[in-house]
Amino acid sequence: xxxxxxxxxxxxxxxxxxxxxxxxxxxxxxxxxxxxxxxxxxxxxxxxxxxxxxxxxxxxxxxxxxxxxxxxxxxxxxxxxxxxxxxxxxxxxxxxxxxxxxxxxxxxxxxxxxxxxxxxxxxxxxxxxxxxxxxxxxxxxxxxxxxxxxxxxxxxxxxxxxxxxxxxxxxxxxxxxxxxxxxxxxxxxxxxxxxxxxxxxxxxxxxxxxxxxxxxxxxx
Amino acid sequence: xxxxxxxxxxxxxxxxxxxxxxxxxxxxxxxxxxxxxxxxxxxxxxxxxxxxxxxxxxxxxxxxxxxxxxxxxxxxxxxxxxxxxxxxxxxxxxxxxxxxxxxxxxxxxxxxxxxxxxxxxxxxxxxxxxxxxxxxxxxxxxxxxxxxxxxxxxxxxxxxxx
Numbered sequence: 001x002x003x004x005x006x007x008x009x010x011x012x013x014x015x016x017x018x019x020x021x022x023x024x025x026x027x028x029x030x031x032x033x034x035x036x037x038x039x040x041x042x043x044x045x046x047x048x049x050x051x052x053x054x055x056x057x058x059x060x061x062x063x064x065x066x067x068x069x070x071x072x073x074x075x076x077x078x079x080x081x082x083x084x085x086x087x088x089x090x091x092x093x094x095x096x097x098x099x100x101x102x103x104x105x106x107x108x109x110x111x112x113x114x115x116x117x118x119x120x121x122x123x124x125x126x127x128x129x130x131x132x133x134x135x136x137x138x139x140x141x142x143x144x145x146x147x148x149x150x151x152x153x154x155x156x157x158x159x160x161x162x163x164x165x166x167x168x169x170x171x172x173x174x175x176x177x178x179x180x181x182x183x184x185x186x187x188x189x190x191x192x193x194x195x196x197x198x199x200x201x202x203x204x205x206x207x208x209x210x211x212x213x214x215x216x217x218x219x220x
Numbered sequence: 221x222x223x224x225x226x227x228x229x230x231x232x233x234x235x236x237x238x239x240x241x242x243x244x245x246x247x248x249x250x251x252x253x254x255x256x257x258x259x260x261x262x263x264x265x266x267x268x269x270x271x272x273x274x275x276x277x278x279x280x281x282x283x284x285x286x287x288x289x290x291x292x293x294x295x296x297x298x299x300x301x302x303x304x305x306x307x308x309x310x311x312x313x314x315x316x317x318x319x320x321x322x323x324x325x326x327x328x329x330x331x332x333x334x335x336x337x338x339x340x341x342x343x344x345x346x347x348x349x350x351x352x353x354x355x356x357x358x359x360x361x362x363x364x365x366x367x368x369x370x371x372x373x374x375x376x377x378x379x380x381x382x
Contacts, residue, residue: 019225019227019228020227020228020231021225021228021231023228023232024228024231024232024235027231027232027235028235030239031235031238031239031242034239034242034243034247035239035242035243035246038242038243038246038247039246041247042246042247042250042251045250045251045254046254047254047257047258047261048258048261050254050258054254057251058251058254058255061247061248061251061252061255062251062252062255065248065252081240081243081244081248082240084243084248085236085239085240085243085244086236088243089236089239104232107228108223108224109223109224109225109228109229109232110228110232112224112229113229113232113233113236114232114236116229116233117233117236
């Protein structure tokens with residue numbers, strides 16, 4: 001069962017020792033990989049006669065941009081870079097199990113952080129678009145009796161986001177570990193394809209899709 | 221698994237924000253910038269092509285109109301030249317006819333004049349001869365020559381004159 005634990009990677013020896021979780025360290029690795037990849041791939045981009053690699057990169061980034069842009073709508077254009085970043089980060093975090101790291105999204109702290117940022121962004125977008133007064137009023141819509149539920153939603157939305165991601169990744173991780181213990185040869189491959197890659201990317205997409213949907217709802 | 225540490229949470233949030241900034245700087249901006257630039261280039265080229273086509277169309281129309289104008293003008297010039305030539309020919313012919321008539325008339329006139337003159341001279345000659353003959357007859361009344369001879373002589377002279 002020790003695989004399930006989120007271990008402390010190291011402890012900063014100040015204030016009586018601050019534990020830095022494994023998920024944070026893996027996040028750093030993901031960040032480093034992403035940024036290095038970006039720098040390497042975006043070297044000498046050409047406007048005319050782009051190479052195959054550039055075309056692929058453009059297709060990936062442009063497609064991602066178009067997808068997120070379509071989900072969040074024209075008004076929410078300013079939130080597209082954040083949503084794209086979260087999508088790429090969660091995608092990488094879910095898939096990184098393939099490389100022997102523990103997925104950071106298996107750590108509840110990470111999903112809480114992601115969901116918390118999402119709800120902050122959603123409400124911020126609402127306030128920015130409508131102004132504080134209208135935003136406060138929007139809690140009483142469509143009828144006044146809905147107000148408690150609307151307020152509850154502020155908690156429910158991120159909770160569901162956080163738990164969905166956490167549960168999926170944890171479940172996938174547990175099943176994969178079990179399969180690896182039972183049949184360590186050949187059988188884990190198709191399951192790994194599903195749980196590590198497909199489910200991981202789907203969860204990343206779902207997380208961003210729901211966040212952008214809420215943002216769209218908030219700014220309309 | 222289910223433990224929660226506020227410090228790690230803050231770390232993750234900061235990580236994400238830093239990642240957002242870095243990705244924006246190193247991935248989205250360059251790639252989307254290049255895509256946008258290419259789009260711009262394409263748009264401008266399309267625009268240019270469109271403008272060129274329009275210009276060409278306009279030029280073609282201009283040329284066509286000027287060509288038809290030139291054709292019309294050519295036709296007009298030819299028509300005018302023909303008409304002028306015809307008129308000139310007509311006048312020339314008429315003039316020539318006139319002249320010919322005049323020449324003929326003049327010739328006729330001179331012929332008649334000549335004839336008249338000849339007749340006149342002949343008349344005067346005849347008269348002269350007659351007078352001469354008469355005077356001769358009168359002066360030679362005593363001469364042996366008879367009237368018949370004198371008459372013969374007269375006729376001869378007149379015949380010579382004629």
